[in-house]
Each structure stands twice: as C-alpha cells, then as structure tokens.
Amino acid sequence: MSPVPNKTLRWGIAGSGRICNDFVVAMMTLPKDEHEVVAVASRHEFKAQEFASRLSIRKFYGSYEALAKDPEVDVVYIGAINTEHKKLCLMMLQHDKHVLCEKPLTLRLAESKELFDYARKKGKFLMEAIWTRCFPAYKQLREEILKQSIGPVQLLTANFGFHAPNVPNLAERDLGGGILLNVGCYVVQLANLVFQDRKPATVKAVATFNESGVDHTTAITLQYDDGAIAQFLVSMLTDLESTARIVGKEGLVIEIGAPFLAPTQLKTPSEEFHYKLPFVDEKFPLNFINSSGLAFEADEVRRCILAGKTESPLMSEADSLLSAEIIDAICKEIRLNYD
Template identity: 40%
Template sequence: MATKWGIASCGMISHDFVNAITSLPSTDHKVVAVAARSLASAQAFKDKFGLDETKAYEGYQALADDSEVEVVYIGSINTTHLELAKMMLGAGKHVLCEKPLCMNVKQTMELLEFAKEKKRFLMEAIWSRTLPSYQKIRQLIADGSIGEVKNVVVTFGFVLETVDRVMKKDMGGGTILDLGVYTVQIAQLVMGAEKPAKIAAVGHLNEHGVDVGISASMTYSQGRTATIVTSAKAMLENEVIINGTKGMIRIVSPFWTATQVELIKQATRTDKTIEKFNFELPQGAKLQYIFPNSNNLAHEAQHVRECILAGKLESPLLPLDETLTIAQIMEEIRKQAGVVYNED
C-alpha cells in the first residue's frame, strides 16, 4: 500500500520534494493533499504535477484534518516549523520537517517531546543522511580506510544576498540555520554524534542581525577537531575533507547531496592514490528540479516510508537525540557570532 503524503507549503523546496516523489513507484508513494496559504497556490502546485486526484487546501489546518493523509512533509519557512509540525503531529500525522527543525534549542526540545507524547514518527529533513554516498562514507570510516579520524573541514557558501529567507531575521534567516545545518551534521556524522567539548565561532551580521558569514571550530575527544565555514557573500568550495591518520575522504561538491566520494591514500608527499566512488541520481521525475541534485530527495522519501512501515518513531540515520545535538551546536555558534532571534 502506498504511503500517503500531505505537503505543507508549496514553495521551491516542496516542488523538488514532490518532483522526487514522482520518480518513485506510485504503488509506494502517493501525494493525496497539498496546502498553502492561498487556495490558488495549492491548486496551481498540484496542477503543474498533473495530480488530478490530489486535494488542494487553503491553510494548513485543513491538511491536518484530512484523515487520508498519513505523513506530512513541511517545506515552509523556518519560523513556522514548530507550529506546523505540532499541528500535524497533534492530528495524528507523521512528520518530515525541513531543516532546521526549529529556530532554537528550546523549540526543538518542545517538538521532540511532543512527537514522543503523540507516538508519531518525526524526522528533520537532513536528506544527506539518507543518500547512498553518505552510507559509503560511514562504511569507509567504520572499516578504517583512513585510519583514525582527526579532523573535518567543511565549507558551504553561495552569493545569497537577494534571498530573503536567508537574509531576513523575521524569516529565520542566517547562514548557520540555512547552510550551517549541513556542515554541522556532517561533522557530527564523522565524529560519531559526540557533542563537541568546545566551540569557538566568529562571524559577520547584516543590517537585519543575521549572520552572513561564519567560521567555527569545534573540539572533540581524542584530539579531534572540526572546522566549518559558511557564507552568503561568496561562493566557497562546498566540499568536505575528512582527514585521518592513514588518508582522507573528500566529499565532492555539492557535498550535502553528493554523487561522488573520493578515498585518498598518500604514501609519501608525492605518491598518492585516489579511489573514486560515483552514485547515480534517481531518474524519472515529471519536471525539472530547482536545486542541485534534488533527485536525491527520493532517497529521503523512501527512507521515511521504510521507517513508518517498520513502526519506527525516529530515523536510525538521524536519531532525534542527534537532531537535538545539532540544534545545540548551531545555537552556540550563532550566539557567539551575535545572532539572536525573536523566538529566543
């Protein structure tokens, strides 16, 4: 039986998520309802995908009230995540909510407790964790391919000065919440979900009081460190280097939705070998994608289906405890940089 999806918000990321669902078997996934702030937007959204049997709603309560909807994907702006996720969980729906799950640690704890109380599946939509390339990274680290991990370096930056959701505080903007969540999550994956012992961060804020550039260093046990850099002012390398005692792993750009991973072994300063692992993108979507490699969202949707069918209330690839740790790290980084949200 197909997993029956409801879609809350009909913006660009929701477009790519639904487009990815169209590449999956209709016997496994079905979008049964979409909701937006206006009925016209919801109707136009479903029409462009040719979803004739899908219901369109004005407002999100109607989506929560739809008894046919099994799981809701929330693709709205950051500041609305807590309210909409609680609305859907309270109505008995499972929830996949776009990152960042909430605006701060306080909200994150509130939502995690609410999901546990309602006994419904909840996952922060850090799709990276569900990708075949990331399963390969886990394997390479676990089998000692690069020896003991000692350092991770991650950069993520684009020129985003005209993107309101990144640049404005009332929309939950800032590079740490928008881009930094990806840099933090890969550091945490590599470090085995261990909470860093120390964080040191600096950055620049714009006139709205949100960060447009951050550099942060994190210290872990066993002499391990991680360095992350985010920017809304410049194009960065957008890759990950995982350094070990016997070699390194390079996650090629775009690292958050990677299709190529390199294992680099260096015997001497001039003698090195590079083994490349390539991963094909899911094909068969109805429309063009808006964001790079959004085909990979199909892996996330399928993972959620498998978790729900197995009766899980959280993802084994991104447990709720780790979502909370990621929120705690992001909050510490942006507060050190001077970013304070109304929700704080």
C-alpha cells in the same frame, strides 16, 4: 507506533515553495504504489491550487489546518518558512500525522526537544529533513568511519557558499534567515557523523551580518577532547567549493565530492565510489542541485513508518538535538538570537 497498514504511503505537502516543488518532483521517480502525494496546502489558496495543477495533485487547501484534518494523509512534509516549523509540526502531530520537517526543525534547541517529546507521546514518526544523511555516499561514509579506514579522524574541513544575499528566507530575521541556521546544519551534521556523535569540547565562531541582523558569512571551528578539529566556512555572499575532506592520523583522506551535502562521489584511499541520482523528466524543473536525491529521503521515511518506527537511524532524534545544541552554541559565539 503501529505501522501504516497500507503499502502506499500517502503524503500531504505543507508549503508551495521551491523545496516543496523539488520534493514532490523527486517522489515522481519512486513507485506509484509506494508513494502518493494526495494534497498540498499553502497560506494562499491560489498558490496551493497552482502547485496542485502543475504537479497533478488531487487536492489543495488554503490552510494548513485543513491539510492536518485530511483523513487520507498519512505523513506530512513541511517545507514552509522556518518560523512556521514548530507550529506546523505540532498541528500535524496533534492530528495524528507522521512528520518530515525541513531543516532547521525549529529555531531553538528547547523547541526541538519539545517536538520530539510530543511525537513520542503521540507515537508518531518525526524526522528533521537533513536529506544528506539518506544519500548512498553518506551510508558509505558511515561505514568508512566505523571501520576506521583512515584511522582516527584528526581533521574535517568543508565549505558551502553561494551568492544569494537578498533571498528573503535567507536574509530576513523575521523569517528565520541567516546562513548558520539555513546552511550551517549541513556542516554540523557532517561533523556529528564523522566524530560519531561526540560533543565538541570547544566551539568557536565569527560572523558578518546583514542589515536585518542575521549572519551572511560564518566561520566555525569545533575541537574535540582528543584534539581533532572540524573547520567550516558558510556564506550567502559568494560561491565556495562545496567539497569536504576527512583526514586521518596518518594523513589518509576521504573526500566527498561537490556538493558534499548532496554528493554523487566519495573517494577513499583505496576506492572511488560513484552514485547515480534518480532520473527526473526535464518537463519538471528542479530548483536545487541534485535535488532529485530527495527521493532517497522519502523512501527512508516510508521504510521507517512501515516498520513502525518513530525515528530514523539515519537522522535520529539524538542527531537532531546534538546539531541543534551545537548551532545554539555557535549562535551564542556570534551573538545571534531569534527572540
């Protein structure tokens, strides 16, 4: 892949919802000569126009194809509903755009493989937007795991829950809803990092379902060949303490402070780390906790694209495919499908 010649990475935004708002607001904290949002698109032009006006974006479109055809756009952030991800990724790649796509990249492992194959063929950057991996705390966590500061990991626990049972993109099957697909990625990616991309030997899970047929609470247990266990609970019915604990063979512990998916604290047996989030002006409200940290992800995308890379080492193709494979296995366990 040839790197983008311009120092300024020019972004297009596919979607006008809450996460797209937070992504653009987070990018306002970055140098203007490094990142510029030049256009936004939505299925409804009036939504794109309102979004563009509120966040001072020069261009807006009432179709995603118009965004794909915009010659000023280098990279597209896709924050539309889950069921649109595959189609929009293909559309942007076909028009020679780099792509950062919100999780889940697709609804099925086979579709994710197809997208990465196509991006590689086109020589374009593609990354699943697991923003967690770009936080400074996770870079430190990776170092701790590599140097075995707590010895071989024996146990990983993490929960993540909130009360939002009726939010459509979570609750409705036709929109790719369900707590596993929308939140399970965060606990699964944590297991993959902690256990250094080893595939679990066994995957067990149980779940409860809403009337639409998607899971609203799911309990997951992964076990590895050496006997180590990862155990998670995710729910859209109730608030849960969103910390994570990583336990070594001698009982030494690494703790990731709440929320573990967007942390500002990491505690090891020898040190406590505290990290600052990018500062956002209060006149630009954010929707999600610590989401000014989306700036870390945008910067990682720019770094990779300017270096001519087609994937990020922080959340690579292999990372996304392993997560998708484990989530597919959990879906089979709880008898959840999106066909």
